[in-house]
Amino acid sequence: MIEQGCVIGDNVTIGAVSDLKRPIIWNGVTIGDESYLAACVIARGTRLDRRAQVLEGAIIGPLSIVGEEAQISSNVRVWPSKRIESGAILNINLIWGSTANRNLFGQRGVTGLANIDITPEFAVKLGAAYGSTLKAGSQVVVSRDQRGFSRMISRSLISGLMSVGIDIQNLEATAIPISRTMTPKLGVSGGVHLRAHPDRMDHILIEFFDDEGINISKSQEKKIEGAYFKEDLRRVGIADIGIMAYPAQIIETYRQTFETQLDLDSISNSEPKIVIDYAYGVSGAILPQLLTKFGCDAIVLNASLRQTSVPTEERESLLHQLGQVVEAVKANLGAQVSANGEQFILVDESGLPIRGEWLTALMVNTIFTAYPRSIVVVPVEASSAVEQIARRHDGRVIRTKSNPTALMEAAQANSNVSLGGSGDTGFIFPQLHPGFDAMFSLAKLLEMLATQGRSLVQIQAELPRICHKSYVLRCPWKIKGALMRYLVEIHHHEQLELIDGVKIINPQNDNWVLILPDAGDAFVHIVANSDDRE
Template sequence: MAGVHVRKSPFDKKLCDLIFFDKGGRDLPAAKTKSIERNFFGEEYRRASYEKVGTLNFPERALESYTDSFIKCIDTEAIRKARLRVAIDYSYGAAAAIFPSIIGGLGVDVISLNAFLDPSKFTRTAEEFFAAAERLSEVVVSLGYDIGFMLDGGAERIHVADEKGNFLEHQRLLTLITYLYLEVYPETKKIAVPITASMEVDDICRERNVQVVRTGDSHSELMRAVTADPEIGFVGGTKGGFIFPKFLFAVDGMFSAAKIMELIAKSKTRIGELAARMPERYFLVKRNVACPKDLKGKVMRKIMEDTAEHYRVLIDGVKIIYDNETSLLLLPDRERDIFHINAESRTKSRAARLVSEYEKKLNEWIAE
C-alpha cells in the first residue's frame, strides 16, 4: 500500500508535481523518490501482468472525517469568545472549497479574498504574490482586523500579516508562533524545527526548559521527526509550514491558521503586539552561490576539510557553531544548482563577513 498526490506546482506554472507517500502516509525520502525517477525514465521497471494490476482507492466521506478531526483539535470556545476579525486570501486554491464551512462555525468575523477555485491562478509569480500580499495587508489595516492569512494554492503553507499590516518573514513568524505556543501549552516537552531555523527558537525553548529537535530541511524530515518521537508537541518550518501532531503529522495551512487564531485568543496577544515586545535577537544574512549538481559532492568535501577545527552539526549540509551568538550553515539545494550560505549572529557585520568569506571560498572550490 502507498499513495500519490498529483498537483500543479505552486512554484512553476509549467510543471505538475507527483508526491509519493509510504504506507503510513509520510512523504517518501529523497533517496527513494530519486530511485523512482531513475527507474521511470530508464524504463527499468517491471510490467505487471493483467491479473496483477493494482487498484486505486478513494476514501469515502473524507471531508467529513477531516472536519470532525479538525474541530476536535481546536479550542473552538476560546476562539468564539475572542470574537476575532480575520482576513483570508485563499489564493484560488483548494482551501476555498473546504475552509469557509469550518471557519464559519468558529464565530470569527471573516473577509475572504480570491475564495474560488481557478487552476490557471494556482501558481503565482513573485510579482503576483507581492501584489496579493499588499492587498491583504491593506484589507487588514483598513478594516482594523486582528490578523490576515494567505494560504498557498495547495493549502499547505501560510503567510501572515499582523494587525498593523506587516507581512511577517517566515523565520520571524516561526519565532513568534513558537513563543505563543509555549505560552499557551507550557507542558510541552519538545518541539522540532529544521536546521535552517533561527537560534532565537533555541533561546525561547532554553528559557522554558523545552528541548529543540533539529531536522533536515525538508517536509519529509519534519514528518519523520514527529512520527519517531511522541513527545514532540509542535513542529515549525521556515517556509510557512507548521505541524501540530495531535491533529496531523504533516503541514496543513488551514489548521495552522485556526491554531494561530486559538493561540491569539487564549494568550490575549496579537501577533503585532508580540513582535513589538520581542525585538529580533539575531541578524540573518543569506546568499546563494551557483554550483552544478556534479560538483556539490566535491564542495561538501572541501567544506568538511576547511571547518574541521570547528564544532559542526551535520544533520543537513554543514552547520558551524562558532559560539552561542554566531552560526553558519552551508547547504546544497536538493533541486536547484545552488549552494545556500546562511549566517546568523548578534551583529549584522559578523554575519555578513562570514557569508562573504564563504561565498569567496565556494566560488574558488567550484572553479578548481
C-alpha cells in the same frame, strides 16, 4: 578498439580504451575514455564523457552532451542540444525536455515542466513503476489541485497504477493536508498528490506518501526509480486490473479530526475577526466551511478557483491588498494561504506581513507559551531565535535536514513534539496528521491568541532580534563534494555541525554560517545567522 565498419568524420577525438563497434560518428565529436558505442549514430559536435554507453540503433542529435557513465539504450532518439546527466539511463526518446536526469526524485517528490518533462506518457509509466513496488491488490489515495494539467497528469498516473493491479481511492481536487489526513483513515498502502509547484509556476510537483501520510523514504524512492528505469513493471490479467472508488464525506472527516485538536469554546468566545486571502487556490473551497463552524467572523478574498498558477508579482500585490483590508476592518489578523493549503503568510493588525524567520519565531513563541517544556522540530537553516525562545520556556529544539520528509519523520518519531516546520515550509502539528497544514495552523493560532490574551503585535515585541540572511551561489556538481570536504578539513570539529551540509558555528554564542548543497540543481545555499546585522 575500433572495429571494421566504423564511420568516423573529421576532428573526432576518441579517448583511451574506448570500444567502437560500427558506429557512425560525425565531425567534431569528442568521445571520453572507456566509452562504448555499438551501431549507433553520433551527430556533429556531440560530447560523450568517460564510460558513456550508446547502444545499437540509438541516435544522438548534434551538440548534445552525454554525461559520465550515462547509458543510451537501444533505438533511443536524442534530439539536438540535449544533456544527459552523469549516471543516467535513458530508455525513452528525449525530445521536448532539455535534460535527462539520473534520478526521478529531487529534494521533494518528482517535479518538471508541465506537459514537457511531466507528460501523460511519463505519468503512466511512473504510476506503473510506483504500483509495481506495492503488492497487487493494494489501495492508493490519489488527489490533486484544481488545475487542468494536474487533472490530466493524475488521470494518466491512475491508469498506470490500475494497469499493475492497484485500486484507487480518488479524492479528486482537494488540499494536500486533507489527503494526508485521509491516507491512514482509509487504510491504504500509500498516496500520491499532484499540484502546481509552490515555487515554479510552470512546473508540476508529484508527491508520494506512505501509509501514514508521510512523504516516502529515500529507499522507497530508489525502488520506484529502479522499476522505472529498468522497466521492471508488473502486468496483471484483465480480472486483476485495479478499480477506482470515490470516498464520501472527505471534508466532514477532516473537520471532525480538526475539531478534536482545538479548544472550540475559546475560539468562539473570543469572536475573532480574520481576513483570509486564498490566492485562487483549492483551500479556498474548504477553509470557509471550517471557520464558520468555529464562530469566526471571516472575510474571504480571492476564494474562486483559478486554472493557472498565481505569479509572484501578483501574489505580492494580493498580499498588499490583504494588509489594507485587515487594517480597514480592524481584524485580529490576516493570512494568505498558498502551496495547496500547506503554507501561509500572516498579516498583523497594522497590515504588515509576517513571513519567513519572523513567522517561524512567532509560531514557536506562541506554541511554547501554550505548551512549555515541549519539543519543536525545525530545519537546519532556521534562525537561532528558535533556541533563544526555547530557553525561556524550558523547551527543546530538534533540527533536521533541510527537506520536508526529514521534518515529518522527526515530528512523528519524537514524543512531546508540539510543532514542526518553519515559515518557509509550513507548520506540522503531529497530533493532527504528519504533514504541513496552513488551515489548522491558523485555527490553532486563533485558539492560542484567545487563551493567552495576546495580539500578533504584542507577540512580535517579545521576539528575540533576528539577523538571518540567505544567498544562492552557482556551484558545479563536480565541485560540491570537494567543497564540503574542504570546509570540514579546515575547521575544528567543535565548530562544525553536520546535520545537513556544513554549519560552522561559534561555540560562544548563537552565530553560525551554513553551506548547504542544493539537492536538485548546481547551486549551494549560504545561510548566515548572527545577533548583529553587522
